[in-house]
Amino acid sequence: MSKDKEPLFSKKNRALLTDPLDDDNPITVQVLGICSALAITVKLEPAVVMTISVIFVMAAGNVIVSILRNVIPTRIRIIVQLLVVATLVALVDQFLKAYAYDVSKQLAIFIGLIITNCIIMGRFEAFALGNGVWKSFLDGVGNAAGYGWILIVVAFIRELFGSGELWGIPVIPQFIYDLGYQDNGLMLLSPMALIVVGLYIWIQRFYNRKLIEKD
Amino acid sequence: MNRDSNKHTYIFSVIMVLLVAFVLSFTSESLKELQNANVKKEKMQNILSSVGVNVSRDESELLYKDYISNELSLKSDGSIDDDVEAFDINLALEVKKDSDIQRYPLYIANVKNEKFYVIPLRGAGLWAEIWGYIALKDDINTIKGVSFDHKSETAGLGAEITEDWFINSFTDEKIKDSEGNFVGVYLTKSNNDPGNKDKMDNEVDAISGATITGDGVSDMIIERIQNYIPYFKKISSE
Numbered sequence: 001m002s003k004d005k006e007p008l009f010s011k012k013n014r015a016l017l018t019d020p021l022d023d024d025n026p027i028t029v030q031v032l033g034i035c036s037a038l039a040i041t042v043k044l045e046p047a048v049v050m051t052i053s054v055i056f057v058m059a060a061g062n063v064i065v066s067i068l069r070n071v072i073p074t075r076i077r078i079i080v081q082l083l084v085v086a087t088l089v090a091l092v093d094q095f096l097k098a099y100a101y102d103v104s105k106q107l108a109i110f111i112g113l114i115i116t117n118c119i120i121m122g123r124f125e126a127f128a129l130g131n132g133v134w135k136s137f138l139d140g141v142g143n144a145a146g147y148g149w150i151l152i153v154v155a156f157i158r159e160l161f162g163s164g165e166l167w168g169i170p171v172i173p174q175f176i177y178d179l180g181y182q183d184n185g186l187m188l189l190s191p192m193a194l195i196v197v198g199l200y201i202w203i204q205r206f207y208n209r210k211l212i213e214k215d
Numbered sequence: 216m217n218r219d220s221n222k223h224t225y226i227f228s229v230i231m232v233l234l235v236a237f238v239l240s241f242t243s244e245s246l247k248e249l250q251n252a253n254v255k256k257e258k259m260q261n262i263l264s265s266v267g268v269n270v271s272r273d274e275s276e277l278l279y280k281d282y283i284s285n286e287l288s289l290k291s292d293g294s295i296d297d298d299v300e301a302f303d304i305n306l307a308l309e310v311k312k313d314s315d316i317q318r319y320p321l322y323i324a325n326v327k328n329e330k331f332y333v334i335p336l337r338g339a340g341l342w343a344e345i346w347g348y349i350a351l352k353d354d355i356n357t358i359k360g361v362s363f364d365h366k367s368e369t370a371g372l373g374a375e376i377t378e379d380w381f382i383n384s385f386t387d388e389k390i391k392d393s394e395g396n397f398v399g400v401y402l403t404k405s406n407n408d409p410g411n412k413d414k415m416d417n418e419v420d421a422i423s424g425a426t427i428t429g430d431g432v433s434d435m436i437i438e439r440i441q442n443y444i445p446y447f448k449k450i451s452s453e
Contacts, residue, residue: 080231087235094242098249101257102272112277 004095008196016138022086025050026119027150028201032113033107033119037151038193040110047155049096051148055141062140065128072129081124082115082215089114119147154196165208167175257296258302265348265362266324266331283333284321288404291315293445306337306346319442326351331359335441338435342367342425345376347438351390355447358400361385363432373428384411384419390440392417400448 006013026032040046061084065072072080093111096104104111114120123143128136158164164172164183172181186192205211217223253272254346260275263282286301291314301320309317322333328352336451337346337453347363363376375381385400393415402421413418 065313071218071223071227073218073227074229075219075225080227083231090239090316091242094246094250097253100245177396185380 013135013138016135017142020142021149024210025146025150026143027147027197028204029211032122033117035145036110036113036117037154037197038190040107041151041158041193042188043159043180044155046103046106048149050110051151053092054114054147055144057085057092058123058144059118059140060088061085061126062123062136063133065124066136068133069129081121085120092142108137116172119143150200153200156191156192157196158187166200180210233330245275258363261362261364262333262348265333265350265360266326267360268326282324282326287321289319289321289443289446291317291442293449306335310387312338314442321443325399334440336439338431338438339371340365340368340431345428345431356389358385358388358390363452368428375422375425375429376432379390381422387414388419389415389417397441399433401433401439
């Protein structure tokens with residue numbers, strides 16, 4: 001096969017990694033995985049842990065599905081994909097409970113909800129089933145990073161303006177509060193996540209003209 | 216190989232499921248010890264926080280022995296069962312037994328020369344179980360502090376029972392009425408005392424939108440504490 005000679009990080013392969021960060025972002029362009037983006041972006045720490053967990057699940061899952069892509073019976077492929085995600089998520093859950101107990105309590109049901117994260121099933125179905133292992137790996141990491149990038153940006157804004165902290169550490173100096181500044185409690189509520197994501201999409205489209213539909 | 220034949224589908228599913236089952240049970244077994252250690256430390260942390268000692272989860276194991284002077288497992292008649300380790304009692308299983316064969320764990324804490332009785336609580340919230348600890352002062356009437364936790368109450372509503380503002384409203388409330396009868400502490404919506412200044416009314420302000428979780432909290436306080444009354448009667452008559 002001539003494809004084997006393609007360099008590991010050819011332009012095409014790099015695009016698999018970088019496209020989901022901007023041009024083809026799963027949250028802001030494809031509008032997938034919104035539910036978890038609302039739920040776990042109140043603070044930075046859980047957002048980062050969620051990102052790492054999703055990167056692991058998505059990359060490993062894409063690789064497994066890609067390895068098995070020629071033997072998975074077509075009729076039960078969705079079930080097989082679900083089994084792969086569910087297994088990986090159960091593993092993540094077990095590891096968090098053992099090594100990051102507080103975070104695992106905070107994320108609680110959201111770890112389980114990775115299973116239903118539409119981005120993951122979407123990439124298995126749309127990419128890993130039809131592409132080689134290496135490409136699927138890059139695609140998995142890329143899409144999970146694109147998802148996580150938005151989580152982190154939104155969590156940064158919400159934690160900073162909502163509780164005046166970053167990673168649980170107060171960053172807004174006391175004299176600003178003394179001048180009458182107050183943390184915006186609305187930032188901690190889910191609707192603000194939607195609004196922040198909306199603002200991000202606005203800014204992104206302002207700079208990235210490719211995304212604007214031609215009527 | 217025809218991968219859409221029935222034979223292939225069956226063989227594939229069987230192998231896949233066995234493989235997954237093996238991987239999962241292997242990880243679960245090998246991580247169990249670490250996970251249990253975390254759960255144990257958290258339990259100690261929660262017991263300590265009910266008597267007003269707030270420590271991190273890692274410190275809790277060291278400080279636990281300093282503050283908790285005695286752990287008792289009580290029978291329903293108030294006598295002490297020395298054969299059962301109180302700390303090892305799994306309340307989730309215990310509450311399902313008949314009340315006369317249950318063992319009731321009681322922790323006796325000693326903080327700055329003050330004696331507190333810590334009673335573990337467990338009950339039903341809206342979605343799943345809720346639990347916690349309630350610490351009573353030496354008069355067996357005044358609440359020193361509480362700590363609550365839950366499995367899956369609604370964030371922002373029922374889940375607020377873990378928050379400080381709610382927990383602090385229990386401090387100094389009484390579990391007995393003015394005549395000395397045990398009545399517990401109720402979460403009420405019709406509280407005439409929203410500032411919670413009246414500590415004799417056996418009431419704290421409920422959480423809006425979390426009626427069922429709140430009723431669960433009231434119920435579990437009454438249901439659990441009443442089991443300890445025989446023991447408390449016994450020690451006060453001694």
